[in-house]
Amino acid sequence: MNKHKIVTAAMLAIGDELLSGRTKDKNIGYLAENLTVAGIDLKEVRIVADDQDAIVEAVNALRAKYDLVFTSGGIGPTHDDITADAMSAAFGLPCLHDPDAMRLLGEMYERRGLEFNEARQRMARMPQGARHIENAVSTAPGFIVENVHVMAGVPAVFQAMLGWLLPHLPTGATVMSRTVVSPFGEGEIGKPLTEVQKNHPETSIGSYPKFDGKGFYTEIVVRARDEAVLQSAVSAVEAMLDAISATRETA
């Protein structure tokens, strides 16, 4: 039996505007944070254009490789919203107006006194048999086909969908992390930190240079799925920094 269950994930962000730089993505970091807390390991992210071939190729590669795939973007009512068609093509399913989504959207537009026109009906399209991801912000549902979870690109709606979705996902053992701030730059700590990593193989130790405008300091992040393992490595990092400080004071 595995001591710690691992669930892997990938994200596919879809949209020309992300690749032109016009829109700065806000969903990748949000998803990453939330998956980490939930105990799901985000392993890869891709951003592709509103281009059916590019979407199909990416989603097929990612869904074969990871336990879960999350997408953002391209499920609105306009001509450049082609994610439902692309997902249908990827799964070899017809893209249909989902009856439940049609009812939900129809009722919502009726309440608002707005015509449930052809463009708005596009938002009810999804691969045949897809399950809904509920969305309290704009009503139009995201959808799930097998291990692929299709969500909106507008951050408020993406976040609402993810909030609904998270409790429904399989999760693994949470990765805990602790950060030790090193006043020394990476060049100073590189070699002894390599030793600490070697002596604590069950942890993953990351070293992140920070530049404050004058010089570099370092944030050392220790990650592990077990508290005792984590604490042991953190202590070793702290002892290493103390040793460097002592050398400095002696010198």
Add this chain to the structure above:
Amino acid sequence: MNKHKIVTAAMLAIGDELLSGRTKDKNIGYLAENLTVAGIDLKEVRIVADDQDAIVEAVNALRAKYDLVFTSGGIGPTHDDITADAMSAAFGLPCLHDPDAMRLLGEMYERRGLEFNEARQRMARMPQGARHIENAVSTAPGFIVENVHVMAGVPAVFQAMLGWLLPHLPTGATVMSRTVVSPFGEGEIGKPLTEVQKNHPETSIGSYPKFDGKGFYTEIVVRARDEAVLQSAVSAVEAMLDAISATRETA
């Protein structure tokens, strides 16, 4: 002869911290904006972990598919900085301490009165024969192998490297864009906007729903490589919005 020269690009952002959500990437949007201005089409972005197999697979896929590849992250002095090794593996080249980089870094550390130790020497490692990308912020160079441009992950350094690099790149015809703000949501404009797109096939028209906390409005972005073509489509979008307004006032 092609009327407009197209140069395509991909970005590969490398780092566990981007996938855990601990660090929010700032380089993708910056690169995207700068490439758009330079007339280079960013077509795909991937984010992968500090994992050699993942880096090699991604860079080999991207460099075969696009004219230019840009990477960020993993070229510092610590054990988790494995981008130089991964790039060497991807190209089947030995990863060596580059003599010019050793000299540059050695001189810099001598000026600063710091030991040019083993960890710092790691920053001089690159695939044999790679050319430098200069970096005025921290001296340690990025490098170029064939069509792959390897840069730092720290935004200040990434930006310095890109600033040096941009004038050295082949560029295509710049894509111009103009934004028309629609007070109507996407559901209102979806169908007529599809018609405008059909009638202006040389443009790419994107529709971006914006949520202001109460309701949706839409930013319509028209892109083209030719000013007259662009202006014609923008006028058509404006006429479409005027027509919707007129209907509303009559009703």
